Amino acid sequence: MARYVVQLRQDVERWVSSGLIDRSTAEKLVLDAERRDRKSFGPGAVLAMMAALLFGAGILIFIAANWEAFPRLARVAALFALIFGGYVGGAFARLRGHVAIGEALWIVAAAAFGASLALIGQMYHMSGDESAAILTWCAATALAALVLRSGPLTVAATGIADVWLAAALTGGLIASFRVDSPALFLPVAAVLFGISCWTRSQATRHLILLSLIAYATWHAVDGDTFEIAFMMAGVSACLFAVAHIMPAEVDNLVRINRRLPIHALIGFLVAMMLIQIDVEGDGGFPVAAAVTLAGIVAALVLQGRESRGLRWIAYLAFAIELCLIYAITMGTMMGTAGFFVFAAVLVGFLALLIIRLERRLGSDAPQAEGGKA
Amino acid sequence: MSKGRKLVLSALLLALVQTGFLGWMIVGRAAVLRDGREVLLKVEPVDPRDLLRGDYVILNYEISRIPLTIISDIGEVGDRLDTAGKITVRLGRDEDGYWRARSAWIRNPPAGATGTDEIEIAGQIPPLNLAYIGEDVRVTYGIERFYLPEGEGRAIERDMRVRAFGVRVAVPASGNAQVKALMDGDQVLFQEPLY
Numbered sequence: 001m002a003r004y005v006v007q008l009r010q011d012v013e014r015w016v017s018s019g020l021i022d023r024s025t026a027e028k029l030v031l032d033a034e035r036r037d038r039k040s041f042g043p044g045a046v047l048a049m050m051a052a053l054l055f056g057a058g059i060l061i062f063i064a065a066n067w068e069a070f071p072r073l074a075r076v077a078a079l080f081a082l083i084f085g086g087y088v089g090g091a092f093a094r095l096r097g098h099v100a101i102g103e104a105l106w107i108v109a110a111a112a113f114g115a116s117l118a119l120i121g122q123m124y125h126m127s128g129d130e131s132a133a134i135l136t137w138c139a140a141t142a143l144a145a146l147v148l149r150s151g152p153l154t155v156a157a158t159g160i161a162d163v164w165l166a167a168a169l170t171g172g173l174i175a176s177f178r179v180d181s182p183a184l185f186l187p188v189a190a191v192l193f194g195i196s197c198w199t200r201s202q203a204t205r206h207l208i209l210l211s212l213i214a215y216a217t218w219h220a221v222d223g224d225t226f227e228i229a230f231m232m233a234g235v236s237a238c239l240f241a242v243a244h245i246m247p248a249e250v251d252n253l254v255r256i257n258r259r260l261p262i263h264a265l266i267g268f269l270v271a272m273m274l275i276q277i278d279v280e281g282d283g284g285f286p287v288a289a290a291v292t293l294a295g296i297v298a299a300l301v302l303q304g305r306e307s308r309g310l311r312w313i314a315y316l317a318f319a320i321e322l323c324l325i326y327a328i329t330m331g332t333m334m335g336t337a338g339f340f341v342f343a344a345v346l347v348g349f350l351a352l353l354i355i356r357l358e359r360r361l362g363s364d365a366p367q368a369e370g371g372k373a
Numbered sequence: 374m375s376k377g378r379k380l381v382l383s384a385l386l387l388a389l390v391q392t393g394f395l396g397w398m399i400v401g402r403a404a405v406l407r408d409g410r411e412v413l414l415k416v417e418p419v420d421p422r423d424l425l426r427g428d429y430v431i432l433n434y435e436i437s438r439i440p441l442t443i444i445s446d447i448g449e450v451g452d453r454l455d456t457a458g459k460i461t462v463r464l465g466r467d468e469d470g471y472w473r474a475r476s477a478w479i480r481n482p483p484a485g486a487t488g489t490d491e492i493e494i495a496g497q498i499p500p501l502n503l504a505y506i507g508e509d510v511r512v513t514y515g516i517e518r519f520y521l522p523e524g525e526g527r528a529i530e531r532d533m534r535v536r537a538f539g540v541r542v543a544v545p546a547s548g549n550a551q552v553k554a555l556m557d558g559d560q561v562l563f564q565e566p567l568y
Contacts (some may be wrong), residue, residue, distance in 0.1 A: 046432045065523040073568050076399065084388040091384035095377045109388070124402040124565070125429075125552035127518035128497065140391055146382070148389045 005030070005037050034231060044276050045100035049152060052104035054216065056111025063115045063122070072123055072327065073129055079119065082112035087144070110141045110156055110290045134164040142195055151201035158207045162186065163212060169218045196356035197255065203293050209263040213270060218362045220274050236267035237295070242300050261312045267297050269317045276324065286330045292321055293343055385537065403567040405551045408544030410492055412464060413556070415471045416538040423510045425434065429518040430526050432540060432552075436474045436494075438509045439516075458498050460512055466490040467511070494547060495548030516542055516552045519563070532557065 012026045021029075059082070063075065070078075086109025094102030114137040120126070121133060138160040144152035158199045168182040189208050198202035220228035243250045244258040272292040279285050300314045329336040415435045439462060441447055461482045464472040474490065482493060484546045497511040519540070521529065539556035541564070 043417045064470040066520055076395075076568075080392045080395070083392055084385075087384040088381060095380065098533070113391050113395070119444040120395065120398050120402065122429075123399070123568075124406070125518050125520055126402075126515060129515050138395070144387055147383050209441050229561075264493045 002183050005033050008033050008127060035353065045103075045288060048100045048104040049107065052107040052111075055108055058317050059108075059111055059115045060118065063119045066122060072119075075119055076116070079112050079116045083109050083116070083292065085109070086112060087148070091148070103150060106144065106148060106150055107156060108152055109155060110325065112145055113137060114160075124287050131164065131168065133186075134167070135188075138164065142192060145199055145201075146195050149199050151199050151203065154196050154201040154204045155207065157189075157195070158189075158204050158211070161188050161192060162207070164188075169215070169222075182215070183217075185211070188324070201269075202256055205254060206259070206263075209254075209256070209260075210266070213263065213267045216267070217270050217274070219273070225274055225278045229271040233271035233275065233291075236264045237311045240264035240268065240299065240303075259307065259309070261299070262307060262313065264301045265295075265303075265310060265313055265317075266301075269313075273320075273324075276328075280328055286335075289321070289325050289330075290343070291317075291340070293347075295345060296321065301350075301354065336358060377411055377425075393395065399568065402551065405461070405545045405549070406543050406553055406565060406567055409551065410541050411546040412466075412472045412492060412494075413470055413545050414540050414542060415473075415539055416533065429520040429532055432517050434516075434540070435471070436464065436514075437475050437512060438475055439496075439510045439512050442508075443474060444479060446478050446480050449480065460496045460498050460510075461493050461498050463491055463493050492543055492544050493548050494550050499530065509512070514550050515541070516550050519552060519555050521563070528553075529562070 009030055012021070012030055015021045016023060016026045022327060063079075070189050086105045087105075090105030091107065092102075092106060093099075117133050117137055121129065141153055141157040144150070145157055165182060165185045168185070188339040189211065193205060193208055196202075196208070216228065216232045221230060233335070240261050243258075243264060247258050250260055254260055254262075269292070272288060272295065276285060276288045276292065279288055296314050296318050299310060302312065304311050325336065325339065330339055381560045402465070417433050417435055427534040439451070439460070441519075446461075459477065460477055460479055462477045463475050463482065466472050475497075495512060496514045498510055499513055529538075536558070539558070540552055541554040541556060542550045543553045544550045552565065
């Protein structure tokens with residue numbers, strides 16, 4: 001966003017000097033952009049949130065230390081006081097206009113709830129309930145997000161759900177993690193997605209989409225890699241297509257500022273990477289590699305102009321793909337060389353086509369502009 | 374009501390609901406300790422490995438392994454035993470004071486058959502159980518941990534490898550047991566207060 005303001009200042013300067021807009025309009029435009037920019041990112045707000053997270057982690061580890069100098073009931077009382085103080089104090093801070101401090105206090109209260117659960121587990125030597133405990137913490141945080149309409153709390157609830165997912169998928173980052181099925185993550189994610197619409201938390205929806213990709217990836221690695229990764233690539237490609245054809249309609253649904261193509265590309269690339277590793281050594285690899293490259297090129301051509309993030313992911317993926325093909329080689333080195341040259345010719349041809357197309361569009365534009373002037 | 378007051382009231386209500394829920398958990402657990410029937414279980418020495426995980430010691434009981442032969446309805450359950458599920462274990466008191474498994478049911482046990490020195494405890498068969506490879510099945514009861522103050526676990530962990538420890542648990546009517554005290558022979562090492 002800050003880059004956008006810098007860019008806008010340069011553009012506005014150019015428009016003023018070419019007589020497109022007058023000086024006072026120019027100042028108004030830049031001022032408006034700067035004001036919006038300040039709202040989207042303030043170092044103070046970020047540091048307040050970091051402080052809250054650090055404090056929350058401190059509470060959790062303090063409880064884990066089981067320090068006996070403090071009687072247990074005093075520890076319970078202190079945590080309850082933090083829950084009350086955090087939620088109510090946060091509400092007061094918000095009312096006085098200190099939004100960032102309010103949100104930070106709410107995060108502390110949510111951490112205190114998690115610490116209370118841990119303390120009760122410790123007081124009564126409970127074991128084998130981590131899954132239920134983490135889900136309870138997630139539900140309590142989600143409830144707080146819902147009631148207080150808080151974006152950061154929604155992100156926190158999603159983060160807790162992600163911790164649960166990671167533990168469930170790996171079958172025990174935590175010993176004796178007992179879960180019915182990691183598929184429970186799907187309804188949890190759906191509920192959090194719904195809450196994020198109410199709390200207007202775009203970050204939550206990004207996080208959920210990335211979590212879903214991670215979930216599918218783990219299933220592919222754990223089970224029938226080719227079949228699941230194939231489906232994953234197909235679904236990702238379809239989502240990309242739909243998001244490209246109907247950007248407004250799709251964004252009405254997912255509301256992530258038209259960034260669904262980025263997630264779709266990540267999903268597609270991860271799936272294709274799994275497929276390539278799976279078919280490595282047999283005849284399928286050149287096909288998979290060609291599909292991957294085609295996907296990267298298609299994403300760049302269709303959406304590259306829309307999003308810088310997508311461009312960088314595509315560049316990175318292209319570099320990795322190049323190294324992968326080079327390292328694995330297709331049967332023989334001669335075969336690989338042939339593949340590279342063939343791909344180069346195809347992509348080069350495409351480049352020529354696009355450059356000609358752009359030139360034609362470019363030569364149309366100044367004419368229209370000149371006509372108006 | 375103004376928007377500001379509504380937010381503060383919502384926050385207050387939220388804090389009440391959350392602390393109320395936590396309080397309800399504590400009261401429920403304390404009730405088990407107070408009202409549950411007391412049972413002494415033998416802790417088995419475990420092979421030298423890291424028992425101390427962070428802030429608690431892992432407890433492995435005699436009744437953590439249930440021989441397939443004492444599971445009464447093993448014939449009806451068949452292949453489904455190796456999936457995660459519930460098990461009810463009936464314990465009986467022996468001469469030495471320790472309680473040991475007498476019989477077990479995967480499905481519901483027959484009602485009202487427990488004697489004076491018998492009690493039923495609820496267990497879980499964890500997933501990926503190699504039930505048919507060995508002759509017994511692993512069972513967990515939710516009492517496999519003993520939390521200790523930071524730094525006090527090592528000595529207990531060392532002693533636990535050389536001699537038998539005991540754990541006094543409280544078993545409520547529901548069968549979901551809870552740890553009450555850690556015993557070194559007859560000596561009580563840690564006794565849990567209600568709260």
